[in-house]
Amino acid sequence: MIKSKHALLLTAPLLALGTLASLTGCSKKYDLVIYNWEDYIYEGTDETGKIVDDGTVKAFEKYYKEKTGKAIRVGYECFSTNEEMYTELSLGSISPDLICPSDYMIQKMANDGMLEPFSYDAKTKKYGESLENWDKYGSPYIKGRFENETLNDGSSFLTYAVPYFWGTMGFTYDPEYFDEADVNSWECLWNTGDKFKQQFSLKDSYRDTYVAAIFHVFNDDIAALDPTAANYNSELSKIFNRCDDATIEKVEKALKEAMGSTVYGLEVDEGKDDIVRGVYHANLAWSGDSVYSMDSAEEGSEKILNYSLPTEGSNVWFDGWCMPKGANKELAEEFVNYICMPEVAANCMDAVGYTSPIVGDAMWDLVNEWYAADKDEEETYTVDLSFYFGDSIDGKAEIKIPTSEKGRQFDAQYPTEEMLNRCCVMKDFGSQTEKVEAMWIRVNA
């Protein structure tokens, strides 16, 4: 009797451990594992969060069954920062077939040889059959932008990543407090006027806040460039991606200066709500978050917020689908091809709020449904988006926007070609990473 009790007590923790072990072993049962950002895909829910339809992942399983007759199971897991994803991946605690990191992380992982290339042909600049939807529906502007971004081995960004969403970084601001002219330059963060004192929140992430300082520190160098030159963007990118010791020192000084005067605080997530509540009047924000703030300000408190993309330029970021080494290449490509269909991409864009690089009729319809002025609207202005939509739609990509909406959601999601030409893709800091990190801790301590 005593003996059996003893055995039971011993087995209880072992049982518990066994359950844990079997839980962690689960992921092997999936044919395709996707590792994506939180809230970054269509989950089949309507505005109130009720499930009304198959989410993208579920719909893909059905689509694949219809196409090939094979039933597959797709696993879907989420991460909340690039670094978290990178750590999990390098520790081997998760082995996904498809991940969705940001530009600098793609660069780092590709340079470290952690990524499997897509079947991208650098000569024809096409993926071919396995990813024909990107060839067909990828925005000509985005394609042009990323074809020429190269990695250490000289291959194009597009060899390792298919863009999924992109956006810019600017200020969400309260137009009742700030005029557009107050916040249309990065210099506003170093304005010593009383109106600017403790009115800005920056990002508690050194990469984003570094951008703000770089435009201030090299203001003169940037102004000396010729914006009409063909190589303007690549020249600007060189300045934008400076991270030598002298630059880091200047950035540190600039950030410390701003922290003591115009900066209210740092945030990563709560800023998009705090700006709505009026805790401060300008928030350094990614365009998608800014759209979220503008929407929720309108719905919740009938407050108007605007988005300003500083005129000197800014950061244009993108997240892209990549395959880690050892991925199920065939299924992964099939999924990326599926999500590049305009209808599917439009669903995701509707759910996520960032700008999709996919164009086509379904996408054009969504943009029109969101932003186009009603017929009886009196004051409107016309925006020509043909640089972005190309010939993927019938007719000309022109859209009429109510004048009252200037500087708001539409402008945040679709900046002009001229402004985009002033936005740069951020590179990995490489061997300078530790120095930049140490600088960031110094700024904060």
Next chain:
Amino acid sequence: MSEAVIKQRRRFNFRGSLCMPYAVFMALFVVFPLVLIFYYAFTDAKGKFTFNNWGTIFTDVTNWKVIGVTFIIAAITTVLCVLIAYPIAYLLSNKKYNSNKVLVYIFLLPMWINFVIRTIGLKALINGLTKWMFGFDLTATYPYVAIVIGMVYDYLPFAILPLYNQMLKMDKNQIEAAADLGANPFQVFTRTIIPMTIPGIVSACTMTFMPTMSSYVIANKMSENTTKIIGNIIEFWFGSSSSPNKYNVGSVLSLVMLMIIGISILIEKSISSKDDSRKVGIW
């Protein structure tokens, strides 16, 4: 026959076997993580033995500054907590004011609510107050003051409880006797009440000092993320850092924090062992 029974008893020590789950638990969740931290602290990303992580931490003046600032914040918080908790605990332990112990529960009630939510609430309250009175948000303008207020608010119950427990055990006759024998109220307090509650004071100090040294969420919320204490830096290394040695350097800082807390416990031990009274804690 009887010998055989004893032998069997020895072999299957039932009471002893009850410890098994705890032993397994301790090994898995206390000893193993500690070994891991030690391992990481003395190796590089490739698993090679090195002291470089210690160099990374200690050659950077910022880390010293952060450790110092954390220590000062924790010390101020501890002193304030004990100063505020002491009279409260004294009143609570007095049956005249607290006959059915409801008051004790009222003071402990905030602990039933998640401390992050409590801190956010406190932040809104304080900022609203300072905005109305002086026209600025305390958390943005004086982050250090705000952090101390947040810490004191969150950890006050940890100071009240051990003091209250100790004061319940006070010998009231001694206090009365001291007064009868001509001691003035101040002397009664310093000569009888304080000596009798020293174990409670020591316990209250450790109960507030330890969590304030290691917490970072309160500092985040109460300073709008602009002021980093040692917990934040550890979080930075384990979370946002892109360095290949992130876990290794982070582990060194964790060990440093562990050492500071360990030393403070040793000091507490040496104080309370001088005093013969029973030691109390909240566990």
